[in-house]
Amino acid sequence: MSEIRLYVTSTEKGAAQILDILSEVFGEEDFAIATTEVDEKKDIWEASVYLMRAEEDEVRQRIADGLQYSFADLDIKSEVIPDVDWIAKSLEGLKPVRAGRFLVHGSHDRDKVKINDIAIEIDAGQAFGTGHHGTTAGCLEVIDQVVRARAPRNALDLGTGSGVLAIAVRKLRNIPVLATDIDPVAVKVAKENVRRNGIASGIRLETAPGFHSPAFRHEGPFDLIIANILARPLIKMAPQLAHHLAPGGSVILSGILAAQRWKVIAAYSGVRLRHVRTIWRNGWVTIHLMHG
Numbered sequence: 413m414s415e416i417r418l419y420v421t422s423t424e425k426g427a428a429q430i431l432d433i434l435s436e437v438f439g440e441e442d443f444a445i446a447t448t449e450v451d452e453k454k455d456i457w458e459a460s461v462y463l464m465r466a467e468e469d470e471v472r473q474r475i476a477d478g479l480q481y482s483f484a485d486l487d488i489k490s491e492v493i494p495d496v497d498w499i500a501k502s503l504e505g506l507k508p509v510r511a512g513r514f515l516v517h518g519s520h521d522r523d524k525v526k527i528n529d530i531a532i533e534i535d536a537g538q539a540f541g542t543g544h545h546g547t548t549a550g551c552l553e554v555i556d557q558v559v560r561a562r563a564p565r566n567a568l569d570l571g572t573g574s575g576v577l578a579i580a581v582r583k584l585r586n587i588p589v590l591a592t593d594i595d596p597v598a599v600k601v602a603k604e605n606v607r608r609n610g611i612a613s614g615i616r617l618e619t620a621p622g623f624h625s626p627a628f629r630h631e632g633p634f635d636l637i638i639a640n641i642l643a644r645p646l647i648k649m650a651p652q653l654a655h656h657l658a659p660g661g662s663v664i665l666s667g668i669l670a671a672q673r674w675k676v677i678a679a680y681s682g683v684r685l686r687h688v689r690t691i692w693r694n695g696w697v698t699i700h701l702m703h704g
């Protein structure tokens with residue numbers, strides 16, 4: 413059955429308000445909701461809900477009901493999504509999780525991997541990052557888009573946990589990845605996961621709090637920096653993170669509750685990083701920012 417998106421066109425401010433409304437309408441349900449910049453100069457943005465074709469009438473009505481007071485004049489358009497398995501179908505238990513083209517699965521679910529999946533095998537263990545959390549799944553979706561569109565030459569995964577995001581980058585593109593975590597146990601688990609996923613080289617793992625390691629100087633600056641930590645440390649580390657970003661580079665941030673996102677975006681616009689996209693999953697947002 414085909415996947416579609418229902419979307420409305422607005423300004424950046426309008427799209428952000430619509431994201432809040434849609435987050436309320438769809439609560440904890442398993443719909444991916446996103447705002448995307450279409451034209452920076454003209455301030456044209458789209459707010460989208462991704463769903464299966466069979467759900468269209470019901471979801472369209474719920475969107476219209478949600479927007480009836482402040483955005484009643486907006487036309488709800490629809491577009492078929494070609495061949496992209498976007499929505500994670502199972503965010504509960506230890507079922508495999510789909511995000512972008514990735515399938516994150518435990519060793520007991522190897523037989524669930526389909527021919528076009530980019531499979532990442534992670535067993536639940538002592539480090540965060542099986543793919544089930546909205547922040548990890550959100551990062552995987554944005555990584556898939558950004559790595560395809562921007563072809564980074566190197567990457568940093570700060571707060572790597574299980575190593576899932578570093579493995580995802582390396583599976584998409586044969587580039588050096590530095591993966592760090594404040595927690596030495598996470599680094600040990602991540603090393604094991606890297607090996608288990610058949611990656612013999614290219615991911616350097618280091619224990620480091622924030623940017624406190626010579627590894628950042630040796631491996632950076634980075635074309636892509638991913639950090640799934642919490643809003644407060646992300647805000648604090650904005651200047652250092654920008655310092656380690658190569659010109660034209662991309663940043664993917666998560667661990668941010670929907671209500672906190674403007675503070676994070678403001679902190680990063682203060683270091684000249686431009687907000688490109690926000691996606692929402694289960695109350696958590698993942699933000700893509702770029703230099704310039």
Ligand SMILES: C[S@@+](CC[C@H](N)C(=O)[O-])C[C@H]1O[C@@H](n2cnc3c(N)ncnc32)[C@H](O)[C@@H]1O
Binds near residue numbers: 547573592621622
């Ligand atoms: C939410 S988990 C994310 C794990 C994985 N990247 C993912 O997306 O599923 C956050 C990780 O960041 C690490 N962490 C928290 N604060 C950190 C800091 N200041 N510097 C480095 N790592 C940090 C934690 O130990 C934890 O493993």
